[in-house]
Amino acid sequence: KQEVTQIPAALSVPEGENLVLNCSFTDSAIYNLQWFRQDPGKGLTSLLLIQSSQREQTSGRLNASLDKSSGRSTLYIAASQPGDSATYLCAVRRGGGGNKLTFGTGTQLKVEL
């Protein structure tokens, strides 16, 4: 059974700092990995999707990397802003035709002025 772990569970940083969120998964036979953002009381917003054949994806100040063989992904946020404050979730879709996502428990990020 796939298990997804996110470290740290919570993080507080001053505005402007670069930061890294970590995601690890136990079964490397994945199809893709997706990073989401969740604001309090809201649904999930997709940030980046990395296919299993890719090593990284970038969107603006966000960069996500994937090391499938070691079961790890990182989300790098450059020059953090208070508007980045949210919970960040990673999710993996397994290979072999399954479509469901298995989520981690998330990292709650607070960017302070």
Add this chain to the structure above:
Amino acid sequence: GAGVSQTPSNKVTEKGKYVELRCDPISGHTALYWYRQSLGQGPEFLIYFQGTGAADDSGLPNDRFFAVRPEGSVSTLKIQRTERGDSAVYLCASSSEADTQYFGPGTRLTVL
């Protein structure tokens, strides 16, 4: 068009009652998913539809839970004889062939 919508946004019910939660996916998306998110946890998969049929219902916790998608668009998640442990946010997502799942705002279910 518009994103995934879910109704109601909040539902409060009493233990033992029946509830229905509705999901309107993005127009043209053939795949639709239901997840459940408990406080402080990530979403957990419940069921996945491809068109009108349930392609994977392995996440439904027991036979009190049932979902339908009769015309391949709108889906309804039905919960019979609700229990306090069913209290959670129920999330719906849809996708096309491009893999990315787009989520709705969720329905917060509270069972008293």
